[in-house]
Each structure stands twice: as C-alpha cells, then as structure tokens.
Amino acid sequence: MRDLPPPRLDQAGPSLAIAARGLAKSFGTLRAVDGIDLEVPRGEIFAVLGPNGAGKTTLMRMLATLLPPDGGTATVMGHDLMCAPQAVRGAIAMTGQFASLDEDLTGRENLILLARLWGFSRRGARARAEALLADFGLSGAARRQVKDYSGGMRRRLDIAASLIVTPGVLFLDEPTTGLDPTARQRVWRLIRRLAGSGVTVLLTTQYLEEADQLARRIAVIDHGRKIAEGTSRELKAATGSGFLHVALHDPGGLDAAAALLSERLGHPVSRNAEDTRLAVMAGSAAEANAALAALIEAGHDVADFSMGTPSLEEVFFALTGRMEEATP
Amino acid sequence: MTDAPTGETGFARVERPAPPSAAANALTFGWRAVLKFKHVPEQLFDLVMTPIMFTLLFTFVFGGAIAGSTGDYLQFLLPGILVQTVMFNSVYSGMGLSTDFQKGLFDRFRSLPIWPLAPFAGLMAGDVLRHLIAGGIILGIGLALGFRPEAGVAGTLAAVALLVAIGFGVGWVFIVIGLLVRTPTTVMTLGFTVLFPLVFASNVMVDPATMPPWLESVVALNPVTHMTTAMRGLFAGNAGVGAVALALALPVMATLVLAPLVLALYRRR
Numbered sequence: 001m002r003d004l005p006p007p008r009l010d011q012a013g014p015s016l017a018i019a020a021r022g023l024a025k026s027f028g029t030l031r032a033v034d035g036i037d038l039e040v041p042r043g044e045i046f047a048v049l050g051p052n053g054a055g056k057t058t059l060m061r062m063l064a065t066l067l068p069p070d071g072g073t074a075t076v077m078g079h080d081l082m083c084a085p086q087a088v089r090g091a092i093a094m095t096g097q098f099a100s101l102d103e104d105l106t107g108r109e110n111l112i113l114l115a116r117l118w119g120f121s122r123r124g125a126r127a128r129a130e131a132l133l134a135d136f137g138l139s140g141a142a143r144r145q146v147k148d149y150s151g152g153m154r155r156r157l158d159i160a161a162s163l164i165v166t167p168g169v170l171f172l173d174e175p176t177t178g179l180d181p182t183a184r185q186r187v188w189r190l191i192r193r194l195a196g197s198g199v200t201v202l203l204t205t206q207y208l209e210e211a212d213q214l215a216r217r218i219a220v221i222d223h224g225r226k227i228a229e230g231t232s233r234e235l236k237a238a239t240g241s242g243f244l245h246v247a248l249h250d251p252g253g254l255d256a257a258a259a260l261l262s263e264r265l266g267h268p269v270s271r272n273a274e275d276t277r278l279a280v281m282a283g284s285a286a287e288a289n290a291a292l293a294a295l296i297e298a299g300h301d302v303a304d305f306s307m308g309t310p311s312l313e314e315v316f317f318a319l320t321g322r323m324e325e326a327t328p
Numbered sequence: 329m330t331d332a333p334t335g336e337t338g339f340a341r342v343e344r345p346a347p348p349s350a351a352a353n354a355l356t357f358g359w360r361a362v363l364k365f366k367h368v369p370e371q372l373f374d375l376v377m378t379p380i381m382f383t384l385l386f387t388f389v390f391g392g393a394i395a396g397s398t399g400d401y402l403q404f405l406l407p408g409i410l411v412q413t414v415m416f417n418s419v420y421s422g423m424g425l426s427t428d429f430q431k432g433l434f435d436r437f438r439s440l441p442i443w444p445l446a447p448f449a450g451l452m453a454g455d456v457l458r459h460l461i462a463g464g465i466i467l468g469i470g471l472a473l474g475f476r477p478e479a480g481v482a483g484t485l486a487a488v489a490l491l492v493a494i495g496f497g498v499g500w501v502f503i504v505i506g507l508l509v510r511t512p513t514t515v516m517t518l519g520f521t522v523l524f525p526l527v528f529a530s531n532v533m534v535d536p537a538t539m540p541p542w543l544e545s546v547v548a549l550n551p552v553t554h555m556t557t558a559m560r561g562l563f564a565g566n567a568g569v570g571a572v573a574l575a576l577a578l579p580v581m582a583t584l585v586l587a588p589l590v591l592a593l594y595r596r597r
Contacts, residue, residue, distance in 0.1 A: 064439050089441040090344060100436035102360065104367045116356040117442050119348040145367060161436065165344045
C-alpha cells in the first residue's frame with residue numbers, strides 16, 4: 001500500500017454492506033486470495049480492479065457464499081459469511097462472468113423460474129418477469145430462447161435475473177467483458193441506475209476505464225493481495241505529480257527512447273497497447289523538461305509530448321510494474 | 329436505444345416474499361425439466377433411439393436363433409431393454425448436469441437462499457418424467473411388435489413402478505459423475521463405458537445358462553440381472569418378493585449413500 005488514506009473507520013458497523021478481514025483462499029499451492037481486507041459502504045459502486053488471475057473472481061465467489069474461505073472473516077449486509085450463509089444468500093445476488101442462464105429456456109421463463117425459486121406465486125412471478133423484461137428492454141425478445149440472444153441481451157437478462165428481489169449487494173463479475181461498446185455503455189447505465197436505487201454494487205473489472213467511470217471507490221488487486229485502494233482521484237494522486245507522455249515519429253526508436261527516459265527520470269517507462277506512445281512518471285515539470293531535452297539532444301524525433309495526471313492504466317502500471325496484462 | 333423505463337416497476341424495491349418450502353423449490357426445478365422437453369423435443373430421440381435399435385436388431389436378427397422364434401425372444405428381451413433404457417437415460421441426465429455446471433447456471437442456483445438439494449430433486453423429477461415417456465414409447469413399440477404382459481394392466485403398472493425406482497436409484501450415480509467430471513462428453517463416454525458391459529454381461533439378451541461358468545457367476549452378481557429378472561416376473565405375474573427386493577437393493581443403496589455425497593460435493597464445488 002502506498003501513501004493512500006487509511007480505511008475510513010467512521011464507516012464501521014451497520015453502514016457497511018461488506019466488511020472483510022484477511023480473506024484468504026488457496027488452490028493447492030496457489031494463493032489465489034492472500035489476505036484481503038475490504039470495507040464497502042452501503043449504496044456505493046465499488047470496483048475490484050486487477051488483471052486476469054489476480055484473484056478478483058475468487059474473492060467475489062467467497063463473498064457470494066459460492067466458495068468457503070480458508071482464512072479470514074467477512075460480513076455481508078451484517079450477516080456472517082461462515083455462520084449464516086443462507087442469510088447472506090437472502091441479501092445478495094450474483095451475476096457471474098459467464099451468463100448463468102438456461103439457454104434452452106426463453107428469457108421470460110428464465111426469470112419466472114428464478115422468481116418461483118424466490119417464493120413468488122405463479123402470478124407474482126409472471127408479473128415480476130414482465131416488469132424486469134420491460135425495464136431491461138427485452139420485452140420483444142421475451143419469448144425467444146436465450147441461445148438466440150446477443151451477448152449484450154444475455155448480459156442484460158443476466159443482470160435482470162439478479163434483481164428478482166432487490167438485493168442488498170449485487171455482485172457483478174466482469175459485467176462488460178466481451179461486449180461491444182454500445183452494449184457496454186448500456187450496461188453501465190443500468191449499473192448506475194441500480195446504484196441510484198440504493199443497491200450496493202461490487203463489481204470486478206480488468207478495464208480501468210470501467211472502474212473509473214462507475215465506481216466511487218476502487219481496490220486494486222494483484223497476485224491475491226490488495227495493493228491500493230481509494231477513489232479514482234486518490235489513486236491517481238498517489239502515483240505522483242504527473243506523467244510525461246511522449247510520441248515519436250519513428251516507432252523504431254521507442255526502445256532506445258524508453259531506456260533514456262527511464263534512466264533520466266528514475267521510473268519505469270510504460271507504452272500503450274499500440275506501441276506508439278511512452279508514459280513515465282516525472283517528479284516535477286522541470287525534471288520532465290530536462291528529460292525531454294536530453295531525448296531530443298540524443299537525436300530522437302519527438303512527434304509530440306504532454307504532461308498530465310496519470311490515467312488509471314498508468315496508475316496500475318506504477319503500482320504493479322506491469323502494463324500489458326492490465327490493458328483491455 | 330435507450331433505457332427509458334416503460335414503468336419503474338423493475339427498478340422499484342422488491343422485497344423477498346415468504347420463503348417457499350423445499351418441496352416447492354424442487355417442483356420449480358421439475359417445471360424446468362418439463363420446459364426443456366417443450367423446447368428441446370429432440371432429446372426424446374436421443375433417449376429412445378438406442379433402445380429401439382436394440383429391440384429391433386436383437387428381436388429380428390438374433391431372436392430366432394436365440395429363442396427359436398422372434399415372438400418368444402421379444403417376450404424375453406423387452407423387460408431388460410426397459411431397464412437398459414432408464415439406465416442410459418440417467419447418463420443423459422448426468423450430461424445435462426455437467427452442462428449446467430459448465431455454463432455457470434449452478435452458481436446462480438447456489439447463491440439463492442433455497443434448499444440445497446432442490447436442484448437435484450428437480451433433476452430427479454425430470455428424470456422420472458423422462459423414464460416414463462421413454463419407457464412408455466419402448467413398451468408401446470414392444471406391444472405393437474407382439475409383446476404380451478401376462479399379468480395384464482396391474483402387472484404392467486407394477487413393472488413400470490419398479491422401472492422408475494431403478495432409474496431413480498441409478499440416477500444418483502450419474503449425478504455424482506456429473507458433479508465430478510468437467511465436460512459433458514466425458515460423462516457420456518464414462519457412462520456408456522460402464523453401462524455397456526453391465527447390460528451385456530447380464531441376462532438381458534441371453535439366458536446366462538448358455539454362458540461359460542465363470543461368466544455365469546459374474547452375471548449372477550450383476551445388479552442389472554436382478555433388475556431384469558424382477559421386471560420379467562412382474563410382467564409375467566410370477567415375481568417373488570425376494571426378486572423385487574434384490575432388484576431394488578442397488579437403487580435403494582445408491583440413494584442412501586450417494587444423496588449425502590451429492591450434497592457434500594455440491595457444497596464443495
């Protein structure tokens with residue numbers, strides 16, 4: 001953990017939707033979740049951000065009672081995870097990474113099935129299904145089998161299936177992975193509306209933009225440990241005063257330029273996915289200026305440069321020392 | 329494309345209704361099995377194709393050689409074919425379970441506050457339905473070909489009841505396999521690898537008295553043999569209590585031993 005603000009202790013007790021202490025889970029020798037503390041206030045969107053294999057899904061599955069933890073304690077909506085799993089189940093809903101729907105059934109039947117399991121009457125279940133289908137823009141597809149749905153429609157139905165009974169906490173495991181930009185925007189709007197109606201949302205994501213867009217607070221997880229937590233702004237501020245971004249006319253010179261910048265500024269240099277720009281933390285504008293001058297002096301053909309606050313992507317890189325895996 | 333609500337109903341707070349009973353949960357899962365029949369009627373084809381092929385092939389190709397006449401042989405074969413039908417059915421059930429797990433559907437069920445065994449009870453209810461439908465089709469074909477249950481309607485109903493009990497018991501075996509094996513195809517391969525020898529090294533197709541003594545003693549130990557004997561007895565109206573008890577031994581044991589195991593595996597997975 002860097003010099004981030006300490007957990008807000010005034011938010012203790014019943015105002016927390018999730019309170020976890022030292023949650024741990026190993027698979028064989030792999031410590032998938034290695035002692036994670038989490039405090040999620042009620043009514044917030046909270047993002048767990050990390051690359052593939054960081055332990056996000058394992059953490060979420062433990063909190064949703066799908067996986068017993070090896071160590072640690074947690075309460076969800078005031079119910080103890082270990083002592084009262086059935087009470088936890090009554091207060092949560094989970095939408096997994098893969099649409100957990102019956103593909104042979106229609107969208108409407110999927111929702112009625114779940115409503116019946118929750119205890120709705122036959123008529124009540126039908127009414128609930130129709131209301132959710134209408135709100136999620138699926139009325140037209142209600143009588144089609146889910147196997148004929150698009151990815152975005154499936155995800156919407158999957159989230160609707162989590163709202164049969166309004167949950168205290170909604171777990172969303174990578175809610176927009178694999179969706180096209182339009183479908184993603186639509187899911188984002190749904191999540192915001194849900195939070196607006198008072199549902200606490202804990203979502204995992206490997207997209208920094210998603211965490212930045214949706215979440216009030218973000219926990220960054222890597223190798224089963226929490227390496228940082230805060231608001232998007234806090235995380236960016238903790239990374240340093242600013243980032244120097246440099247683009248070259250000749251991409252062939254990127255390696256040499258990266259080495260030079262790293263040497264001058266004393267921080268690792270990251271590059272974007274398209275291999276066209278370099279980004280490096282700079283202690284001050286003067287330092288950045290000097291490094292830039294050295295770069296030009298060394299004969300690098302600088303196309304453009306800028307100095308700015310780091311993106312979450314760069315924050316992640318600064319925290320983990322790895323860029324590639326965090327890039328969507 | 330907007331999310332403009334046609335009514336705020338879906339997003340309004342909806343409280344949890346009174347928790348349903350375990351039986352209501354199981355019935356809901358049973359309803360799911362019925363819906364599957366409605367949407368995937370092809371599965372019926374999978375269920376009855378093999379037993380129909382067996383009935384026709386064995387009756388008309390081997391029947392005369394084995395039993396002297398095809399009519400006599402059908403009378404001998406059909407009760408065992410029914411046992412084979414429900415056993416193969418159970419494999420498909422295990423495959424379905426494995427598919428549900430693979431698709432993540434059970435994660436949703438497991439995060440609901442419901443009776444943990446309800447999904448399996450529902451699966452079993454669906455199985456019973458499939459046993460009845462598939463068994464009915466095979467029996468219907470048998471009757472059309474000349475099979476005559478001497479014990480009449482009462483005997484036939486008793487035989488069908490035993491058949492369902494057999495299917496129910498054997499079903500647990502494949503639920504366990506479905507829980508342990510990752511892919512549906514592996515469940516199928518594994519299932520048929522076990523079932524084919526069991527069905528053939530029994531008295532379903534031929535009288536074990538014609539087999540070498542060592543095989544005859546294997547056949548005598550095979551539970552399928554006892555199930556088939558009891559089924560024949562019930563159709564013919566001469567089944568003893570002992571024969572039926574022997575036929576039920578495996579299903580009852582499977583239920584007693586495997587139901588708790590299923591629960592333990594399910595919680596761990």
